[in-house]
Amino acid sequence: MPELLGSGDAVLREVERAYPDVDFHVRGNRIMLSGEEAQVAAAATAVDELRSVLAAGVPLTADIARESVRMLRSVQGVASAAAAAAGAGRRESRPTEVLARSILSTRGRTIRPRTAGQASYVTAIENHTITFGIGPAGTGKTYLAMAQAVAALQAKKVNRIVLTRPAVEAGERLGFLPGSLNDKIDPYLRPLYDALHDMVDPESIPRLMEAGTIEVAPLAYMRGRTLNDAFVILDEAQNTTREQMKMFLTRLGFGSTMVVTGDITQVDLPGGTTSGLRAASEILEGVEDIAFCRLGAEDVVRHRLVSDIITAYEASEQRAGDRPLGQQRRFERRDSHDRHGREHRDRPARTQEDDE
Structure with missing residues (x-):
């Protein structure tokens, strides 16, 4: 009792x-x-x-x-x-x-889905070659995918885990970072390391990375590769361009599983750039062996306020209607002539975003 x-x-x-x-x-x-x-x-x-x-x-x-x-x-x-x-x-x-389902038991605790949406997401990863996990922050998109990857590696279903994400800053421009190449890209990949340390003995991670069993790399290094017998996770996919997403998905090799995670409401790309995640969800919907799992505020497993914050922002966006996001510019064609007889050239018209 x-x-x-x-x-x-x-x-x-x-x-x-x-x-x-x-x-x-x-x-x-x-x-x-x-x-x-x-x-x-x-x-x-x-x-x-x-x-x-x-x-x-x-x-x-x-x-x-x-x-x-x-x-x-x-x-x-x-x-x-x-x-x-x-x-x-x-x-x-x-x-x-749902709640009693075990994905991975490690370091004295068991990782489980905690909502019906998360359970459907885990099932989709198990049953499909490519799975898209789309949802707001705190819904366990990356964490559950990482748990599935470690479980697949332990069960010898794959030979290695490849973790990647685009090196895009969230709003602020940090400029050039000091140090070696690894030092420069480490801040962008730190969230993946954090999840990895929760599921794998920290002392064994350097050895696994040195052997190539676990690889953490920026998305820019994926071109030209074919990933066979691997569990591949692309995190923060909303910050990929359409071309980058196509490049990543075509890295798929035999015996591999891919999971793409992202939140299309938190795009950090320059204004006017189409998110690769949004484009893929429109282009690949209905393709066999590709699953799309959309998580919502009810699937948030962080502090209760996170769910309330997400719900409040969604309500605010619905009241505001569809607005262009980011620093977008529009161009108008001016065919009229000025008072000196010279034809106006194309020039950017001022928008509300410019005034703000």
């Missing part, structure tokens, strides 16, 4: 918050529910499902309880988790099937 209720009764409070019309009474090893019959049945289903999640070896937290209730509520008019799984039209609708 203490594990079911959570530390400081945090799990029980989350269930109570989800079902405010139901009264929860805990006495010893018994939980009594009272209220309207339909609400009590739904709350009882949530508690039973949390018991199943706990029995599967998943430590319960407030976040786990919140996501479990959300998944159960996504199916309307059901009175049990089994009925929810049957009526959702999605294989991993039952919280236990």
Whole structure:
């Protein structure tokens, strides 16, 4: 019972918050529910499902309880988790099937998907040669792909892991960086190293990199290569150009798996440049053995405020309508002549962005 209720009764409070019309009474090893019959049945289903999640070896937290209730509520008019799984039209609708799924056990902990969207993303990686993970920050796009890569390497499904991302600054221009080539590109690749250190013994990483088993490189070094028997991850793909994305995807060799991750709402390319990730999602949609997984604010597994921030920004963008992003310029053709008889040349017209 203490594990079911959570530390400081945090799990029980989350269930109570989800079902405010139901009264929860805990006495010893018994939980009594009272209220309207339909609400009590739904709350009882949530508690039973949390018991199943706990029995599967998943430590319960407030976040786990919140996501479990959300998944159960996504199916309307059901009175049990089994009925929810049957009526959702999605294989991993039952919280236990999602939250108890193990991807990788390493360094004393187990990495698992924590939302239905993440579980679908993991399944897509397992069943497709190329998978696109598109979604906002904090949805586990890179982290879960990295876990899948390490698991595939441990199972000897691939011989090496290749991690890459475009060397594009986020807004600020840092200028020339000091040091050797590795020193210059290291800041751009640091997020990949951080995830790698969470899943592989840090002492073995230099040895694996020296042997070529794990390779971390900027996207600019991918041209001309053919990647066979490798698990390849392209991170921050929204900052690739259309040409770079085509170049990367055509590096695919035999026995390899590719995962492309990015957030099309955080493009750092110069104004007017089409994101390669956005172009690929339009061009390759429907191509066999290529999967597109779109994660949302409900799949955020960072601090609860991250999900609220993403939702607030999306609402603001919808109110503002479709605006051009970045420093875009438009050109107008002027065919009229000035008062001296000279024809005007094409010149950039001022835009609102220029004035700002």
